[in-house]
Amino acid sequence: MNAVTAIETKQALSNEPRKPVYLDYQATTPMDPRVLDAMMPYFIEKFGNPHSRNHTHGWEAEQAVEKARQQVAELIGADEREIVFTSGATESNNLAIAGVARFYKDRKNHIVTVATEHKCVLDTCRHLEQEGFEVTYLPVQQNGLIDLEALKQAITPKTVLVSVMAVNNEIGVVQPLREIGKICREKGAFFHTDAAQAFGKIPLDVNEMNIDLMSISGHKIYGPKGIGALFVRRKPRVRMIALIHGGGQERGFRSGTLPTPLCVGLGEAAAIAKREMAQEAERLAKLRDRFYESVKSRLPEVYLNGDLKSRIPGNLNLSFAYVEGEGLMMGIKDLSVSSGSACTSASLEPSYVLRALGVTEDLAHTSLRIGFGRFTTEDEVDYAADRIVEAVQKLRSMSPLWEMAQEGIDIKSIQWAAH
Amino acid sequence: MSAPVYLDYNATAPLKPAVIAAVSAALAETGNASSVHRFGRLARRTVECARERVAALVNAPAASIVFTSGGTEANNLAVGHARAEGRRVIVSAIEHESVLRAAPEAALAPVDANGVVDLGALERLLANAEPALVAVMLANNETGVIQPVAEIVRLARAHGALVHCDAAQAAGKIAVDVQALGADTLALSAHKLGGPQGLGALFVSDRIALRAQLVGGGQERGRRAGTENVAGIAGFGVAASLATADLAQMAEIARLRDAAEARLRNIAPGTVVFGANADRLPNTICVAMPGVAAETQVMALDLAGVAVSAGSACSSGKVKASHVLAAMDVPPALAGSAVRISAGWRSTAEDFDHFVEAWTALWARLGAPRVGSVAPAA
Numbered sequence: 017m018n019a020v021t022a023i024e025t026k027q028a029l030s031n032e033p034r035k036p037v038y039l040d041y042q043a044t045t046p047m048d049p050r051v052l053d054a055m056m057p058y059f060i061e062k063f064g065n066p067h068s069r070n071h072t073h074g075w076e077a078e079q080a081v082e083k084a085r086q087q088v089a090e091l092i093g094a095d096e097r098e099i100v101f102t103s104g105a106t107e108s109n110n111l112a113i114a115g116v117a118r119f120y121k122d123r124k125n126h127i128v129t130v131a132t133e134h135k136c137v138l139d140t141c142r143h144l145e146q147e148g149f150e151v152t153y154l155p156v157q158q159n160g161l162i163d164l165e166a167l168k169q170a171i172t173p174k175t176v177l178v179s180v181m182a183v184n185n186e187i188g189v190v191q192p193l194r195e196i197g198k199i200c201r202e203k204g205a206f207f208h209t210d211a212a213q214a215f216g217k218i219p220l221d222v223n224e225m226n227i228d229l230m231s232i233s234g235h236k237i238y239g240p241k242g243i244g245a246l247f248v249r250r251k252p253r254v255r256m257i258a259l260i261h262g263g264g265q266e267r268g269f270r271s272g273t274l275p276t277p278l279c280v281g282l283g284e285a286a287a288i289a290k291r292e293m294a295q296e297a298e299r300l301a302k303l304r305d306r307f308y309e310s311v312k313s314r315l316p317e318v319y320l321n322g323d324l325k326s327r328i329p330g331n332l333n334l335s336f337a338y339v340e341g342e343g344l345m346m347g348i349k350d351l352s353v354s355s356g357s358a359c360t361s362a363s364l365e366p367s368y369v370l371r372a373l374g375v376t377e378d379l380a381h382t383s384l385r386i387g388f389g390r391f392t393t394e395d396e397v398d399y400a401a402d403r404i405v406e407a408v409q410k411l412r413s414m415s416p417l418w419e420m421a422q423e424g425i426d427i428k429s430i431q432w433a434a435h
Numbered sequence: 436m437s438a439p440v441y442l443d444y445n446a447t448a449p450l451k452p453a454v455i456a457a458v459s460a461a462l463a464e465t466g467n468a469s470s471v472h473r474f475g476r477l478a479r480r481t482v483e484c485a486r487e488r489v490a491a492l493v494n495a496p497a498a499s500i501v502f503t504s505g506g507t508e509a510n511n512l513a514v515g516h517a518r519a520e521g522r523r524v525i526v527s528a529i530e531h532e533s534v535l536r537a538a539p540e541a542a543l544a545p546v547d548a549n550g551v552v553d554l555g556a557l558e559r560l561l562a563n564a565e566p567a568l569v570a571v572m573l574a575n576n577e578t579g580v581i582q583p584v585a586e587i588v589r590l591a592r593a594h595g596a597l598v599h600c601d602a603a604q605a606a607g608k609i610a611v612d613v614q615a616l617g618a619d620t621l622a623l624s625a626h627k628l629g630g631p632q633g634l635g636a637l638f639v640s641d642r643i644a645l646r647a648q649l650v651g652g653g654q655e656r657g658r659r660a661g662t663e664n665v666a667g668i669a670g671f672g673v674a675a676s677l678a679t680a681d682l683a684q685m686a687e688i689a690r691l692r693d694a695a696e697a698r699l700r701n702i703a704p705g706t707v708v709f710g711a712n713a714d715r716l717p718n719t720i721c722v723a724m725p726g727v728a729a730e731t732q733v734m735a736l737d738l739a740g741v742a743v744s745a746g747s748a749c750s751s752g753k754v755k756a757s758h759v760l761a762a763m764d765v766p767p768a769l770a771g772s773a774v775r776i777s778a779g780w781r782s783t784a785e786d787f788d789h790f791v792e793a794w795t796a797l798w799a800r801l802g803a804p805r806v807g808s809v810a811p812a813a
Contacts, residue, residue: 036473043475044467044662052462059455059631065447070733071742073441103504103633106661110649136651136660143650235662240462242504242633242664259648262507262533271533272507273447273626275633275667352472 036350037396041236041330041387042185042213043354047281048238048390054284055240058277066274067265077276084283091286092211092230093221094247100269101279104244105212106136107259108231109179111270112208112246113140115256116177116229117149124176128152130162130191131372133181134210141179150174158374159323160189168199175205182214182230186369186385187322188331190218197226206254212236212244216289217297217328222247228254234278238390239285243278246270296390301329303388303397308332310401315408317421321370321383330388333370335379338418339411344382347407351400354385440741440786444627444718444779445576445604450670451629451780457673458631461666468663469654478665485672492675493602493621494612495638501645501658502668505635506603506624507533508648510570512637512659513599513620514538516646517568522597525560526570527552527582528762531601534570535758543762544569549713550580550763554590561594568597573605573616577759577775578710579719581609588617597643603627603635607678608685608716613638620645625667629780630674634667681780688778689717695776695787696720702791703798707769709760720776721760723769724794727802732774732794735801739793743776 038046058080066081068074082096089096102108117127129141131153141151152170154162162180171178178200180191193209200207208229214220215230216237222230230247234240248254248269262271289296312318317337336344341355355367366380375383384404388397412418417427441449450458466478483497490497503509514537517524524538529546544557552571561567569591574581584600591598600618602611607628613621619642625634639645645658652660699706699722709721724732729745736743760770776790 038465038474040467040470040472040474043470044465046465047462052459055462056459059450059458063447063449065443065626065632068443068446068742068744070730070744071443071737072439073443073742074446103508103664104661106651107504107649109651110660134651135653136649139651139660233662235467240664240666241662242667260504260508260511260533261536262511262531264532264536271511271536272505273624273632275505275626275631277631278633278664278667352470352474354470354472 036352037400038352039386039388039392039396039400040352040354041389041392042188042385043387044235044241045238045389046391047240048285048288050288051239051281051284055277055281058280062276064276066276067263080276081274081279084279087283087287088232088245091216091220091290092247093223095250098247098250100246100248100266101274101282102244102246102270103242105210105231105233105236106244108244108246109134109136109210110140111256111259112229112231113137113177113179114144115259115269116206116208116254117144118257119255120176121149124174126150126152126172126174127177127179128154128167128170128175128205129179130154130156130181132156132160132184132369133179134185134212137179137181137210156372159326160184160187160321160369160373161323161326162191162196164192164195164199167196168203171199171203171205173204175203177206177208179208179210181210182220183211183218183328184322184369185213186367187333187373188213188327189322190214190326190328192326193220193225193227200228201226213328216286216293217330219293222249232282234282234285237285237289240278240281243275243282245282297329300388300392303392303394304329304332306394307386307388307397307401310398311405314405319379321373321375332386333383334386335370335375335383336408337379337382338415338421339382339408341381341383343411344384344407347411348403351403353387355383440789442776442778442782442786442790443742443744444782445579445775445777446744447626447632448629448779449781450631451674451677453677454630454670454674458666458670461669464665466665468665469652478663481665481669482663485668485675488672489623489636489675492606492611492679493623493638494614499638499640501637501639501655502663502671503635503637503659504633504664506531506601506622506627507635509622509624509635509637510534510599510601511537512645512648513622514568514570515648516620516643517597517599519646520566522566522568523563524568524570525557525596527572529575529759530570530572531576531603534572534599534601538570541570544571546762548763550575550578550710550759551713552582552587554583554586557587558590561590561596566595567591568599570599570601572601573611574602574609574716575710575759576604577757578721578763579604579716579777580710581605581714581716584616584618592617604716607674607681608718610682613640619643625671625674628674628678631667631670634664634671636671684780685717688782691782691784691787692717692720692778695791696722698791699794702795703802709763709765709773718778718782721773722776723773724798724802725769725772727772727797729772729774731801732772732797735797736774736790736793739796741790741793743774743790745774
């Protein structure tokens with residue numbers, strides 16, 4: 017039986033086409049059924065407004081919200097009074113950066129961030145530039161990590177805030193948070209970290225790492241979308257101007273009725289992560305390595321973007337030379353992977369993160385972000401590796417550039433004739 | 436004790452069963468609506484289907500609906516836009532705090548004793564030549580009094596002003612039609628109409644190029660960044676569709692409400708129902724039991740198994756005088772004895788009966804003048 021017949025037989029047996037394999041855990045994660053179970057009562061019988069002070073429905077909801085706050089705090093070594101619930105990490109990042117900058121604007125007017133930050137950090141900084149703030153966008157090294165010396169030099173007495181993401185959403189690299197925190201503390205600048213991709217995946221401790229503000233997302237850790245949090249240090253106190261004003265909830269940092277079931281979901285997701293993070297990281301690292309080996313051993317000219325060692329276990333970002341990006345995506349239609357971040361994946365621009373690493377435009381165009389997570393199986397990983405290898409081999413077999421490269425012709429040296 | 440009677444729908448409403456089904460189904464699906472793969476496209480379809488449903492609730496085109504994290508954010512977004520444009524802001528004195536606090540410098544348009552915006556006073560405020568934004572809610576959260584928004588829009592237009600309308604409390608209780616109202620922006624909240632908490636929307640007319648407040652990622656056509664809360668949005672969509680279908684039920688709620696009010700007045704002749712002479716939402720009673728503190732009433736009612744509230748749920752725990760009743764010139768002592776009863780889709784005649792009985796018992800115990808009792812020396 018040849019391969020095609022085998023697949024057809026398998027499909028006929030299962031009586032339906034294989035479901036696409038989800039390998040986009042940095043875009044969003046499936047809900048953990050345990051999280052969903054914890055949330056459901058708050059959609060059904062415990063529907064109260066947590067800010068209702070006059071009756072049992074309200075108290076019940078408030079209690080649930082406060083337990084969730086505690087669960088979030090515990091995962092990062094914070095006090096529960098330092099946790100502000102938001103609608104997600106985008107709001108947390110907007111609030112942290114704009115809120116702090118605007119509060120201290122009479123004394124300090126400079127922000128340091130990094131070229132590879134999430135769009136919502138960069139966009140907030142650009143808006144602040146229009147308001148008169150100065151922003152330094154630090155470059156990254158080829159491995160995606162910042163140069164600590166460059167950071168030291170960038171911080172001035174006018175620097176109010178340093179915002180460096182904990183884990184990059186495209187390439188998964190972990191920035192040296194402890195060292196950054198130390199530098200910021202010494203220089204008297206607040207340290208904000210966008211931990212949307214890190215919270216629940218790597219150990220974080222706001223005190224050991226001298227983190228003053230930390231953005232947290234629910235749906236990246238098997239919790240619901242529409243909920244996030246911002247850690248805001250109380251000692252020494254960090255002050256902010258709120259973005260959303262009104263009923264004065266969340267100690268005035270963020271008004272609006274708290275969505276009880278979503279808070280409960282984030283709390284439960286954090287509690288599960290606290291218990292299972294270590295084993296899960298080990299399992300994911302094995303899956304990731306298995307996938308990477310499987311691809312690398314069969315395909316030459318595959319490039320890993322971003323440092324391998326300082327990286328979360330559930331992420332790979334690979335560029336495949338001599339194939340064309342869209343063709344590759346078409347060839348692996350039953351794999352749900354991404355060619356960049358979800359926010360920008362609809363655009364055909366090459367990833368600004370990869371460009372910041374110095375990846376050439378050609379290679380940036382043929383990159384895939386492959387995300388592994390809690391529900392990824394060995395079988396899925398093997399299947400995905402096979403499909404990618406097949407697709408790349410097929411595309412290369414049709415590529416004259418690949419043929420020339422195989423013949424030892426240096427493509428860059430060719431003088432193309434104008435037509 | 437029987438199951439508690441919930442009469443605090445203006446704080447939050449229980450989710451309708453079909454909404455719970457839609458939310459839990461969507462929660463079980465994976466997918467970021469911005470992802471281009473199949474999971475992402477399915478999430479996108481869910482979001483856009485819900486957008487059409489929410490748009491239909493207020494008779495708006497789907498593209499004019501921006502999803503937010505709730506009514507508070509929607510109000511902030513609209514008011515913030517106008518301020519960023521350099522407009523001066525005029526708000527009614529009875530607006531929700533999410534409007535008042537979003538423009539602390541705003542001029543306050545007074546209301547009359549019935550809680551209705553004074554159009555003459557508003558016109559005088561508009562007479563100033565600078566471009567303005569007028570923010571007026573469609574229905575008040577504490578009294579349920581409905582505001583003459585269409586007339587306010589006509590006045591505002593004559594002075595080149597924009598109008599923002601907070602319809603968080605009105606939607607689902609009365610028909611809301613952005614075309615008929617003419618407002619430039621209109622805020623909605625999902626959990627006030629049987630949808631999930633954590634979701635709202637801002638209708639933005641195509642006359643407005645809205646400035647985003649949350650930036651980065653480009654979601655909601657650049658008007659509101661952040662990964663879409665797909666499940667919440669799905670629930671909002673279903674709740675919006677059901678709200679339109681269930682509007683007829685509100686006539687029955689109004690009948691029960693009116694009967695309950697009549698009984699309260701009958702039991703305690705000194706009872707004051709605020710806004711009773713104005714157009715009101717069919718579900719809301721704001722009533723004072725003279726001489727008995729609101730806090731005492733709500734606690735006693737809670738013990739009797741009836742959940743109502745003293746004012747709005749938002750204020751951070753502190754009991755303070757209602758700015759709404761103060762704006763209606765209600766004396767502080769009377770305002771301090773006002774509670775809000777608000778019904779909704781699951782409320783029954785028995786719920787109202789239970790409330791009236793508990794209220795009557797309380798009145799007999801604390802409020803009613805004692806025959807033969809001697810007034811304590813002052």
